Amino acid sequence: MHELVKDYYGRQLQSSADLKTSACCDITTVPEWLKPLLGRIHPEVLSRYYGCGLIAPAKLEGCRILDLGCGSGRDVYALAQLVGPRGEVVGLDMTDEQLAVARRHQAWHAEQFGHDNVRFVHGYMELLDELDLEPGSFDVIVSNCVLNLSPDKDAVLRGVHRLLKEGGELYFSDVYADRRVPEAVRQDPVLYGECLGGALYWNDFLGIARKAGFNDPRLVEDRPLTITDNELAARTGSIGFYSATYRLFRLDALENDCEDYGQAVIYRGSIPNHPQRFVLDKHHDIETGRIFPVCGNTWRMLHDTRFADHFDFIGDFSRHYGLFEGCGGGLPFDQDSPGSGAAPCC
Numbered sequence: 001m002h003e004l005v006k007d008y009y010g011r012q013l014q015s016s017a018d019l020k021t022s023a024c025c026d027i028t029t030v031p032e033w034l035k036p037l038l039g040r041i042h043p044e045v046l047s048r049y050y051g052c053g054l055i056a057p058a059k060l061e062g063c064r065i066l067d068l069g070c071g072s073g074r075d076v077y078a079l080a081q082l083v084g085p086r087g088e089v090v091g092l093d094m095t096d097e098q099l100a101v102a103r104r105h106q107a108w109h110a111e112q113f114g115h116d117n118v119r120f121v122h123g124y125m126e127l128l129d130e131l132d133l134e135p136g137s138f139d140v141i142v143s144n145c146v147l148n149l150s151p152d153k154d155a156v157l158r159g160v161h162r163l164l165k166e167g168g169e170l171y172f173s174d175v176y177a178d179r180r181v182p183e184a185v186r187q188d189p190v191l192y193g194e195c196l197g198g199a200l201y202w203n204d205f206l207g208i209a210r211k212a213g214f215n216d217p218r219l220v221e222d223r224p225l226t227i228t229d230n231e232l233a234a235r236t237g238s239i240g241f242y243s244a245t246y247r248l249f250r251l252d253a254l255e256n257d258c259e260d261y262g263q264a265v266i267y268r269g270s271i272p273n274h275p276q277r278f279v280l281d282k283h284h285d286i287e288t289g290r291i292f293p294v295c296g297n298t299w300r301m302l303h304d305t306r307f308a309d310h311f312d313f314i315g316d317f318s319r320h321y322g323l324f325e326g327c328g329g330g331l332p333f334d335q336d337s338p339g340s341g342a343a344p345c346c
């Protein structure tokens with residue numbers, strides 16, 4: 001599969017306009033604060049963007065970030081501005097043609113930003129331990145529409161867990177299916193290249209994440225995907241595909257379920273670009289100044305991470321009240337969110 005994917009992204013596709021479905025294109029509304037940062041990125045880098053979501057979590061200043069499958073580097077160059085001169089962004093990709101575009105414009109971006117804090121590495125995300133990357137050295141690992149392309153997703157998540165600092169997180173957008181994808185679809189080269197054939201059934205993804213050491217994966221946002229090409233749509237039958245952004249914290253103390261210890265937090269409104277609210281995930285939109293009840297895991301995701309200084313914390317773990325209400329199962333994605341129509345690519 002690696003050679004097929006390299007050929008697809010290195011030779012067959014020349015720009016996002018060549019894609020045949022909306023799977024690898026991000027139609028998410030870009031927040032206002034991010035637009036000027038994207039406006040400083042070189043047009044050739046932008047034209048080869050094949051992502052499916054937004055991978056810019058809050059509070060990145062000074063962070064060390066790794067982007068798995070960085071492609072031509074759009075997200076690397078956006079994140080380079082957010083981490084600033086005290087931070088660093090490392091982009092990893094296996095396709096020479098993609099890395100060549102990213103590297104060609106490195107000096108140009110350094111001049112635009114006033115600092116050179118990016119590095120591009122050639123390699124495979126399944127073999128992270130073979131690269132010159134120190135274990136426990138990254139605050140955040142991101143990835144945009146890449147995990148689905150990997151033939152060994154368990155190995156990727158194991159490697160990510162090893163490279164993250166305690167309290168660090170994997171924040172990534174990818175494509176998921178509402179059921180296990182049949183072999184015929186998985187082996188279809190175009191469907192695979194278009195990020196559909198290798199998509200994980202969402203519940204299998206949750207299992208793989210937990211096995212790699214990431215308890216309580218959090219869904220941040222999602223949207224259903226439309227396959228606009230009729231012939232390709234027919235080949236996938238009635239499988240439902242979704243683009244979704246998850247965040248997985250490396251926090252050893254996280255529990256399997258959301259347990260209630262009677263705790264709450266208050267957001268101080270002090271994270272740059274997020275003065276009114278802090279969105280941890282789809283179920284935790286925390287308004288500034290309000291007392292917000294949380295389970296023990298959410299408490300830890302805020303208290304034992306880079307977000308701690310921006311919250312007041314009420315309570316502790318001394319008394320347990322049972323399961324936290326409202327943490328249910330079932331398909332976690334919205335089936336008809338706004339923008340789910342056949343929107344143009346990127």
Ligand SMILES: C[S@@+](CC[C@H](N)C(=O)[O-])C[C@H]1O[C@@H](n2cnc3c(N)ncnc32)[C@H](O)[C@@H]1O
Nearest residue numbers: 009049050051069070071093094095124125144
């Ligand atoms: C859909 S594109 C996304 C590129 C980039 N993240 C973006 O948003 O534009 C997938 C990228 O992942 C890279 N890739 C796929 N499998 C990989 C692997 N096993 N190791 C490293 N890179 C990989 C491909 O070379 C390609 O550049």
